[in-house]
Amino acid sequence: MCGIVGYIGKNNFVNHVLEGLKDLEYRGYDSSGLSYLQNNNISTFKAVGKINNLEEKLKNVEVNDFGICIGHTRWATHGKPTEINAHPHSTNYSSVVHNGIIENYLEIKDDLSSKGHNIISQTDTEVSVHLFEEECKIEQDLLKAFKNTIDKLDGAYAILLINVNSEDIFFAKKGS
Helix, strand or coil: CCEEEEEEEECCHHHHHHHHHHHCHHHCCCEEEEEEEECCEEEEEEEECCHHHHHHHHCCCCCCCEEEEEEEEECCCCCCCCCCCCCCEECCCEEEEEEEEECCHHHHHHHHHHCCCCCCCCCCCHHHHHHHHHHHHHCCCHHHHHHHHHHCCCEEEEEEEEECCCCCCEEEEECC
């Protein structure tokens, strides 16, 4: 069972998400990761195994002031436990974490691939961030683009998404 955490605020926002991920350790997981947004730039870190492996990758990261962070502990349902398959999944402008199953991900993946998207993981999650980027080409209002994205996902899930052009965490839950 996966776990997701999001935080918007000041002072150690990355640590707040790490602590949230540690609170979810009892669920079991095979990888973890987080993305944070600061100064219109998304940085993503992923690790296989225990959360202390993720902490080790973050030990030299210095964040200050205001930031937004999303994190994930993964229990593999689609794809092996690797860093490529670990969440968050990111594009140039957005990053997403997800718990649940996107039942129509293969159909979405085929459509996005035909439009030039390079989907590298074996997961169902990665299609959601690429689909959001595609929706942003049509709809400039990010909330509307997110809603349009969610409307195209079949399954049961909870999802968090950040984008470089917003100081919000977009989130949705369906049957999860």
